[in-house]
Amino acid sequence: MIEKSGLVKELLVLQQQYEGRHKELEKWKAEFDRLSQETEQFMFSFHEKYEKTTIDEEFTDELKEKLENRLEGIKLSDKSVSRLIRRLNPEKEIETATSEFILAEKIGEQINQNRQVDSETEEVVPDSTSDDLQDQGDVEMKAEENHSESLEIEENNTKEHDLKNQPIEDVSIEKEAEITEEIENPTYGESEAALLKEAIRSNQNVLQEVNEKIEAAEKRFVTFMEKGIAPIIDGLYSGNNYANDLLVELEQQNHEQFSKVKEWLTIYPRLMKDVEGLFNEFHVELYIPQPQDTFDEYKHEPIGVVEDEELEDEQIKEVVRYGLIYQKELFNQSHFLIRPAQVIVVKNKSKDLVEENRGNVE
Secondary structure (H helix, E strand, O other), rough: EEOHHHHHHHHHHHHHHHHHHHHHHHHHHHEEEEEEEEHHHHHHHHHHHHOOOOOOOOHHHHHHHHHHHHHHHHHHHHHHHOOOHHOOOOOOOOOOOOOOOHHHHHHHHHHHHHHHHHHOOOOOOOOOOHHHHHOOOHHHHHHHHHHHHHHHHHHHHHHHHHHHOOOOOHHHHHHHHHHHHHOOOEEEEEHHHHHHHHHHHHHHHHHHHHHHHHHHHHHHHHHHHHHHHHHHHHHHHHHHHHHHHHHHHHHHOOHHHHHHHHHHHOOHHHHHHHHHHHHHOOOOEOOOOOOOOEEOOOEEEEEEEEOOOOOOOOOOEEEEEEEEEEEEEEEOOOEEEEEOEEEEEOOOHHHHHHHHHHHHHH
């Protein structure tokens, strides 16, 4: 006979893990349905704002040319937006496990049925001495057995009465125990143990498959955010930097059309707000380091170094591209960095080297 406790425990633990991971996979299916709807609304809003952006004839020819360049850049972003649904490909549904998970209750029922069949087909050999039990000792033994049976029946009736009068919470706990009672026998035969082991092996494969489907959904989500949505805000961010430079130039010139140009260039923050709204809806946050922040090799990607005596080594001089952080659990991480921010970092020559160079000059 085989001890049952280890097999049953492993089966129940697998079932608990499967139920949690199955819910996670269903959550991703619903999340992609919602992502498809929100993306379509974003596309409509973005395109509408772009179409309504025109260049007034009152602008000077020089300003018209500069604003047309800005509008051309926004047009490229609008083209990227128009391809989002095709990139998301909502017709391709999130895949689920192809094999069925075997519940512990089902195994218990099967073991119970097998035992009933075995007991019905088992050949009973009659005891040749059973009809000869006439002596007083045997009679007394039977009387004691009958008395014990009466006590057991009375005890069971008492338990049944107590169970019916339990609070609802206690009854539900008792019911949960009954579900697994069929597989809670002290020992198993070889065939029953083999049945449990096969169910465990099969369930392990199903659980692994579900985990793989979840990971595939997570990768698909990250790829869409990084390769689909993020380049749109990158283009807007770059265009907005040029727009700010233009405003500084016009302000220094005390240009008469400064206010009119400033109003026109609000198209950038309005479009960027739409992109951020889509990110926030799905717990993605723009990571925007500030100049003078200390360089962090995990959150920052250095794409250049400069000298700046007003800043310390390893401080950020300029932010070139925003980073992205998913603010919920992803890939078994409580917060997941989708991509680092690109920055230019300060690296000054050492003071000793400067002094040495001065001495050589002298």
